[in-house]
Amino acid sequence: MKTKIFYFTGTGNSLSVARDISNELGGAELVSIPAVVDGHIETDDSDIGIVFPVYMWGIPNMVVDFVQKLKISSDQYVFAVTTCAGQPGETLVQLQKMLQKKGTDLHAGFAVRETANTIQEDNIFIKIAMLIERNSKITKSGKERLSEMVEVITNKKEHEPETSSVMLNKFGNFVYGMGMSRINTMGKFWADEKCSMCLNCQRICPSNNIEVVNDKPHWTQNCEFCQACIQWCPKEAIHIKNEDPKRRYHNPEIKVKDIMIR
Structure with missing residues (x-):
C-alpha cells in the first residue's frame, strides 16, 4: 500500500x-x-x-x-x-x-x-x-x-x-x-510598531497575500483567512478587528518552519 x-x-x-x-x-x-x-x-x-x-x-x-x-x-x-x-x-x-x-x-x-x-x-x-x-x-x-x-x-x-x-x-x-x-477580503490584518520585519508572515502565507509596502507588511485581497500570519507572529505585532489576545495559538507540535513548506 x-x-x-x-x-x-x-x-x-x-x-x-x-x-x-x-x-x-x-x-x-x-x-x-x-x-x-x-x-x-x-x-x-x-x-x-x-x-x-x-x-x-x-x-x-x-x-x-x-x-x-x-x-x-x-x-x-x-x-x-x-x-x-x-x-x-x-x-x-x-x-x-x-x-x-x-x-x-x-x-x-x-x-x-x-x-x-x-x-x-x-x-x-x-x-x-x-x-x-x-x-x-x-x-x-x-x-x-x-x-x-x-x-x-x-x-x-x-x-x-x-x-x-x-x-x-x-x-x-x-x-x-x-x-x-467574501473570505478573500475578510483578512483585514495590520502590523503595529512591534513588527520587526522578520517577514515570517509573508513566508508562511499560503496564498502569497502579503506584500511589503513602506517597510511594513501589507495584506492584499487574496486571503484564505487561515490565521497563520497573526498566530505565528513572534512579536504578536499583527492584529485584526475584534481580536481576543487570549486566543493567540498555534499547535505546540508544529514549528513555523514546517508551515513554510509551500
Missing part, C-alpha cells in the same frame, strides 16, 4: 493530524496543498488522504481548488480528516459530492476536535451554532481517534462521512454560502 496525504494548515492542527497518520502508516508521503495547487496534480498512489480544517462549516477555498484540479481514478482509495473546534457541518459531504463528480468517492471521512485557531471573538453565527448543538460537539481529538482512523485506512474500509445534525447542517450551509464568497 502506497499512501500520499495532502494537507492544508494555517496554525498546524491539520498538519499535526496528517503527520500522526503518516507515522502510523509507516511514513506516508506528506504534501502541502499550497505547494501544489497551482500546478498539475496527479498521483499514482493507491491511497490518497486529504486533511484540512473546517472553514465556516465547509471546505477552505484553496482545498476546493485543489480537489477540482486533482486527477484521480475510481480504483484509488480516498480518505479525509477534517479538524474543527466545534462541529464539521456537511464539510465531508461537500467533499464527497465533489469527488463523486470526478467519478470516484470519499471512502472514509472523519471529523476530529482540535483547539480553535481563530483569534477573533465569537460572532453571532458561532453563538447560534453553539445553541443549536449545545450538547453534541465533536469531542475526540485526532490523537484520541488515531488508532481507529488508521485501522480503517489500512484495511481500506468504508466509513461514512461524519456530519452534524440536520438543523446545523442547514444553518452551516447558509453561512458557508454567504461567507466563503
Whole structure:
C-alpha cells in the first residue's frame, strides 16, 4: 500500500493530524496543498488522504481548488480528516459530492476536535451554532481517534462521512454560502510598531497575500483567512478587528518552519 496525504494548515492542527497518520502508516508521503495547487496534480498512489480544517462549516477555498484540479481514478482509495473546534457541518459531504463528480468517492471521512485557531471573538453565527448543538460537539481529538482512523485506512474500509445534525447542517450551509464568497477580503490584518520585519508572515502565507509596502507588511485581497500570519507572529505585532489576545495559538507540535513548506 502506497499512501500520499495532502494537507492544508494555517496554525498546524491539520498538519499535526496528517503527520500522526503518516507515522502510523509507516511514513506516508506528506504534501502541502499550497505547494501544489497551482500546478498539475496527479498521483499514482493507491491511497490518497486529504486533511484540512473546517472553514465556516465547509471546505477552505484553496482545498476546493485543489480537489477540482486533482486527477484521480475510481480504483484509488480516498480518505479525509477534517479538524474543527466545534462541529464539521456537511464539510465531508461537500467533499464527497465533489469527488463523486470526478467519478470516484470519499471512502472514509472523519471529523476530529482540535483547539480553535481563530483569534477573533465569537460572532453571532458561532453563538447560534453553539445553541443549536449545545450538547453534541465533536469531542475526540485526532490523537484520541488515531488508532481507529488508521485501522480503517489500512484495511481500506468504508466509513461514512461524519456530519452534524440536520438543523446545523442547514444553518452551516447558509453561512458557508454567504461567507466563503467574501473570505478573500475578510483578512483585514495590520502590523503595529512591534513588527520587526522578520517577514515570517509573508513566508508562511499560503496564498502569497502579503506584500511589503513602506517597510511594513501589507495584506492584499487574496486571503484564505487561515490565521497563520497573526498566530505565528513572534512579536504578536499583527492584529485584526475584534481580536481576543487570549486566543493567540498555534499547535505546540508544529514549528513555523514546517508551515513554510509551500
